[in-house]
Amino acid sequence: MAATQNGSNITANYTNQFVQPPWRVALWSVAYSLVLAVAVFGNLVVMWIIVAHKRMRTVTNYFLLNLAFSDASMAAFNTLINFIYATHGDWYFGEAYCKFHNFFPVTSVFASIYSMTAIAVDRYMAIIHPLKPRLSATATKVIIVCIWILAVVLAFPLCFFSTILTLPRRTICHVAWPRKTDDPFMYHIIIAVLVYLLPLVVMGITYTIVGATLWGGEIPGDSSDNYHGQLQAKRKVVKMMIIVVVTFALCWLPYHIYFIVTGLNKLLIKRKYIQQVYLSVMWLAMSSTMYNPIIYCCLNSRFRAGFKQAFRWCPFIKVSSYDELELCTRRLHPARQSSMHTLSRMETSMVACERRR
Numbered sequence: 001m002a003a004t005q006n007g008s009n010i011t012a013n014y015t016n017q018f019v020q021p022p023w024r025v026a027l028w029s030v031a032y033s034l035v036l037a038v039a040v041f042g043n044l045v046v047m048w049i050i051v052a053h054k055r056m057r058t059v060t061n062y063f064l065l066n067l068a069f070s071d072a073s074m075a076a077f078n079t080l081i082n083f084i085y086a087t088h089g090d091w092y093f094g095e096a097y098c099k100f101h102n103f104f105p106v107t108s109v110f111a112s113i114y115s116m117t118a119i120a121v122d123r124y125m126a127i128i129h130p131l132k133p134r135l136s137a138t139a140t141k142v143i144i145v146c147i148w149i150l151a152v153v154l155a156f157p158l159c160f161f162s163t164i165l166t167l168p169r170r171t172i173c174h175v176a177w178p179r180k181t182d183d184p185f186m187y188h189i190i191i192a193v194l195v196y197l198l199p200l201v202v203m204g205i206t207y208t209i210v211g212a213t214l215w216g217g218e219i220p221g222d223s224s225d226n227y228h229g230q231l232q233a234k235r236k237v238v239k240m241m242i243i244v245v246v247t248f249a250l251c252w253l254p255y256h257i258y259f260i261v262t263g264l265n266k267l268l269i270k271r272k273y274i275q276q277v278y279l280s281v282m283w284l285a286m287s288s289t290m291y292n293p294i295i296y297c298c299l300n301s302r303f304r305a306g307f308k309q310a311f312r313w314c315p316f317i318k319v320s321s322y323d324e325l326e327l328c329t330r331r332l333h334p335a336r337q338s339s340m341h342t343l344s345r346m347e348t349s350m351v352a353c354e355r356r357r
Contacts, residue, residue, distance in 0.1 A: 020275075025087055028279055032083040035287050039075035042293030043068040049306030053327045056302060060119055060237065062140045064296075066147070067115040071289035074108040077101075079286045086279055090170040095163060098173035103159035109252075110151035110195050116245055117199040118143055123238055124206040127213055154194065157187065185263035192256045196249075203245050210238055240299040244292055251288035254281040302326045 020028075046068040050056045081101055085091055091098060122135060135143075161175045177184055214235050258281045262268050296303035305326035311317045 020087060028083065028087060028283075031283055032079060032286070035283065035290050036075055036079045038293075039079070039286075039290035040072050042290060043072035043075070045307060045310045046293050046296060046303070047072070048310065049303060049327075053306065055327055056306070057137070059122055059135045059137070059140050062137065062144065063115045063119045063122075064292075066144045067112050067292065070108040070111040070115070071292060074105055074112075075286065075289040078105050078108075079289075082282055082286065083279075085173065086275065086282060089172075091164055091173040092171075093173075098164050099159045099162040101173065102162040102175060103155045106155035106158060106191060106195065107148070107151040110154055111147050113195060113199045113248065114147045114150075115144070116241070116248065117202055118147070119241055120203040120206040120210075120245070123241065124210055127210050127234060127238075154191075188259045188263060192260065196252060196256055200245070200249055207238065207242055207245070211242070214238060236299065240295060243295055243299065247291050247295065248288050251284050251291075255285040257281075 047065055050061045050065045050068075078101060081093060081097075093101070125132060126134060158175055161177055162173065163176050165172050165174060165176075175184065177187075214231065258278065262274075268274055293307075297307045298304070305319075305323035308317055308319045308323050309327070312319050
């Protein structure tokens with residue numbers, strides 16, 4: 001996805017005009033390394049929290065697991081290679097990886113944003129139509145598989161037409177479209193619509209309706225004694241997912257604008273400053289892979305407890321009894337039981353947690 005444009009930027013240049021001074025390369029190296037480290041490690045921790053704790057295996061969290069996997073994969077396989085290629089303008093990694101490098105980002109981003117869309121639709125059904133059947137674990141896994149199949153189909157042209165081209169002084173990785181006049185721009189428009197605009201519209205509509213229900217009225221069909229506790233819990237989940245979606249949208253917006261503008265005005269890609277613009281928008285897009293673990297940790301008590309467990313080896317991280325309970329058993333609402341009963345359940349849960357270790 002990124003290498004496609006980078007390759008087309010420099011195809012016509014037989015000498016490498018994009019060589020940067022060492023200090024600038026060092027600064028960009030630090031920026032991209034930060035994204036790589038935080039995204040891969042943070043998303044791996046998120047995956048461990050969901051897989052290792054039975055309480056975390058919910059419909060929403062299965063989609064978050066898929067989101068974390070796609071983000072970690074893109075950060076691991078594309079971020080560093082994108083940076084090296086965009087910085088030096090020379091492809092060092094062979095034709096097979098050129099095909100994968102152009103193919104996988106579109107696949108990964110598709111899987112990410114449609115996982116978010118699936119969560120939005122699931123939240124909509126759970127809150128607006130609470131009496132209708134919810135997704136089962138099996139149905140959720142089928143949806144995730146379908147998302148990846150559609151992602152592969154959408155990105156397949158990039159894999160099929162990608163190739164390397166050896167120039168007198170360097171090698172480039174680019175997509176050799178059959179008709180070079182219209183195909184690249186039209187394909188990027190299709191990508192922008194299917195992988196950005198359409199899912200954001202769907203999520204915008206669903207979260208607007210859900211938000212109006214949660215913050216402006218009562219939840220349909222909910223008249224239970226612990227109504228306010230359930231309402232607060234649902235608000236927290238929706239708030240977290242809205243922040244995830246908005247972060248994704250802001251990170252990828254400049255990237256899609258860049259492709260559209262350079263597609264309409266091809267003279268821009270011959271400007272030397274375009275390399276710094278490209279590195280900036282690409283860093284922002286790649287950085288979208290590292291924010292979600294931070295958002296989960298800050299806004300969700302169970303994920304925060306999981307991160308504390310993962311980092312309990314740090315001297316300044318303390319795992320409390322409350323953190324242990326967050327991932328071992330369901331919390332009981334104060335209105336539903338006495339203090340003595342709560343204490344008894346907490347003691348039982350702590351014993352269960354200790355046996356798991």
